[in-house]
Amino acid sequence: MTTSSPPPPTASETASAPDIPTFAGMQPEHRAIIAGCAREVTLKPGEVLFREGDVADTLYLIRAGTVAIEMFVPTRGTITIETVGAGDVVGWSWLFPPYRLRFDARALSAVTAGAVEASCLRARMAADPELGYDLLFHLAKVLAERLSATRMRLLDVYRNPAQP
């Protein structure tokens, strides 16, 4: 496990509104609250968003570019588990104690994202259950789609039936 933390992404002065497709259908006032907790970040290709073991303190809303979710496997090296692109979200370990990241995330291309501060979001969700439900509903959709996609990959549909 890598324990060193990467430098934080560069933050611009503009906070970002969560207008990505993942949050389509969310109540406008809730989107505004999330935007209030967010800042705009840009990452260069190869730049690290976070590493396994780091404190999970950010939800990333990917506006442009591609991010690889990775894990370092001894004797094999760094393996990409999944990639996510524009309109998707990265990071939900901030939702559950002990708020510890379980994978690495790295920009494969130039990435623009909204970086939502997790402590801000958790405090607003605790104070406003309607916001909490709305946000968790939309994040649960993402989780369900990722789980479904993972199950598809487990089926190994492209394998050569002649080979074990």
Place this chain on the structure above:
Amino acid sequence: MSTGTRPSPEVAATVGPAAGALTPRLFRVAGRAQQTHDTWTLRLVPGDGGAPLVAAPGQFTMLYAFGVGEVPLSVSSGSSGATPLVHTVRAVGAVTEAICAAKPGDALGVRGPFGRGWPLDETLGRDVLLIAGGLGLAPLWPVIQWILRRRDDIGHVSVLVGSRTPADVLYRAELAHLAARPDIQAVVTVDAADPGWDGRVGVVTALLPQARFDPARTVAFSCGPEIMMRLTAQALVDAGVPAHRVHLSMERNMHCGVGHCGRCQLGPLLLCLDGPVCDYDRLGPLLRIREL
């Protein structure tokens, strides 16, 4: 474009199968290129002094390894009679192993072409999504070549390719060339990456949100494992693409190729005549019936 119109039963009973449909023609291997560890592309030319075989993209032939057996294979070549017949074949059994092992000059038998191909004319004036899984890229390759020749007449074009691993990706050099074009979006994703792979990882349907298309004016062609096509078609319909504009290349146990033996039956369809390319409007209800 519609190819291989199915004759009425009365007409079929009267005229029988087209001449040569049941007797293999002699072809010889003119070239052979290894695509992956288990997949080869063969270029075939007539060895009987006859005319080149003209097959429409999406049609299939029955390829015969003499003394071993015969298998249905989608064509990977364009519809121009001037080009050799091209098949990309994966060695999955005795017959395909024999075909993949054929060297330049070796003889193979060919029957066909059979079936209905991709409705290419539907792409004109529309956005196009080509979604391939694994070996399913091979039957779509002539569609890409056709689109490149008619590029100005077609809207956005996205080629989304799913593969098991980076080593299993077909036509790698050609795909890289395609991805470099500004007028085509070509993206490859793999189910399982290895160190050094810097491309996309995940199922091919996960690429759809990044594809450029207007659902209402989109036509989609997909070929790959049936479960992958079923989920892809449903995702496209959910996104607003009309079901009759989603075309899938189906695979069943084609045998005679002329609608007599019935081994390729899928409900009311005989895929050697009514397919292999069918639209999801017809296929959707059939694909929900298990073991059909």
